[in-house]
Amino acid sequence: MKVKQVKLIYFSPTGTTQKVLESIAKGTTVKDVEHINLTLPEGARQTIPPFSDELVIIGAPVYGGRLPVDAINRFKQLKASKTLAIIIVVYGNREYEDSLLELKNLAIELGFNPVAGGAFIGEHSFATEDVPIANGRPDSMDVQKAMDFGSKIRDKVTALQSSDAQIDLEIPGRFPYEGGVRAMTVSPxxxxxxxxxxxxxxxxxxxxxxxxxxxxxxxxxxxxxxxxxxxxxxxxxxxxxxxxxxxxxxxxxxxxxxxxxxxxxxxxx
Ligand SMILES: Cc1cc2nc3c(=O)[nH]c(=O)nc-3n(C[C@H](O)[C@H](O)[C@H](O)COP(=O)(O)O)c2cc1C
Ligand code: SF4
Ligand code: SF4
Structure with a gap:
């Protein structure tokens, strides 16, 4: 199958997930890359046509070892019919626990056919210059890995006969999922x-x-x-x-x- 278009779908408040997805897309060398940024309220309200034969890269940060509730709610409006998807979570160098499995299962529920997945590292949302946690990531090494991953994804997809090919993507994680963010009524x-x-x-x-x-x-x-x-x-x-x-x-x-x-x-x- 030739990949003619890549669509990036993401919820990324501090931009690290977006950067990882962009690097993977760059690695595929596909010229036609469309962004579906669901981070802001107006982005979340946009009407998204059903997906068909494009390659979708869908990504979210990890919150409490799970997907953020706001990411799930935004992704739930997506509809696909066996569209090939790459599932990505980005976490702040602690752990990603059940989040990638949760994203895989959600993607299948929405009609996607997950072909590959990845857990990348991004600067932690809570990190500051004085109290660093994975500051500056994804850095140049992460970007290179994401691009290499993108290049291999292109090879894998090119070798497929059709988008509804049977793909058994094994992702670590527990089901029922555990974890989740602790309830805290606080803000900066x-x-x-x-x-x-x-x-x-x-x-x-x-x-x-x-x-x-x-x-x-x-x-x-x-x-x-x-x-x-x-x-x-x-x-x-x-x-x-x-x-x-x-x-x-x-x-x-x-x-x-x-x-x-x-x-x-x-x-x-
Ligand atoms: C409420 C909350 C919970 C988080 N929980 C985790 C976690 O369980 N494990 C982890 O490694 N990072 C955790 N992080 C950090 C983010 O996953 C990480 O910084 C990510 O790169 C942010 O993505 P973004 O730049 O796309 O917003 C959490 C961040 C927030 C805001
Ligand atoms: S007020 Fe809360 S939800 Fe809004 S940008 Fe700041 S940390 Fe994020
Ligand atoms: S806190 Fe004040 S200075 Fe900072 S972004 Fe908000 S309005 Fe601007």
Whole structure:
């Protein structure tokens, strides 16, 4: 089968999942690459036509060893009929547990035919310059691995007779899935002395939790702790001050600093 078009579908608040998907697509050398970015509320509301014979790369970050609920809700509107799919999760150098298996099963439920999968590493959402956790990842080595993976995917798909070929993709994980994010009603706060009320934080929030008037207001109950507002604030005015969040971040920094490497499934590397 010749791959004529690649479609990237993702939920990626801090952009690491998007970067991994783009690198895999680059490795396929297919010129026609379309982005279906479901991160922001307006992206999530777009009408997506059913998929057919394109190659889809679908990706999400790992939250508590599982897929983020907002990613699942957005992906549930997708419809495919045996469209070949690459399933990708990106995690912050702790673990990805059952998330990739969850994505595989969801993809099949939506009508996709998963041909390969991967768990890549991205800078942890909670990481800062002072308390690093996988900072700067995916880095050049990760990008190279993603591109090599993309190149091998192209070879695998080219060798298939049709998109409904029987593919037994083995993915590690437990079913029923375990884990999930711990319930916490917290959000980053805004330091008024350095906030310029530029509105960037509101424009990157996937749940529309932030509104801007004379100052920044956050609906805490909508916050999913993705940290997009913190990482995108141009003046460093948006920060985590919650003591439990600081404790978790310090724990991750102390216990998850040994570099993990991407793992791929369905492809020999
Ligand atoms: C609420 C929450 C839970 C997370 N849970 C995990 C986890 O269980 N394991 C892990 O290694 N990283 C975890 N992370 C980190 C993200 O998976 C990681 O930073 C990822 O690269 C973010 O993807 P994005 O840049 O596409 O948003 C979590 C992040 C958030 C916000
Ligand atoms: S992005 Fe930062 S500076 Fe801009 S409004 Fe938000 S908190 Fe203020
Ligand atoms: S307010 Fe919460 S959900 Fe919105 S961008 Fe910030 S961390 Fe993410």
């Amino acid at each position: 706060v805004t330091k008024e002395d350095t906030c310029t009320v530029c509105g960037t934080c509101a424009s990157v929030c996937p749940t529309a939790a932030i509104s801007i008037n004379d100052s920044v207001t956050t609906k805490i109950e909508l916050c999913i702790r993705c940290s997009a507002c913190v990482k995108n604030c141009p003046t460093g005015a948006r920060v985590w001050e919650d003591s439990m969040m600081k404790k978790i971040t310090n724990w991750l920094n102390e216990n998850c600093s040994t570099r993990k490497e991407p793992q791929v499934f369905g492809i020999d590397m």
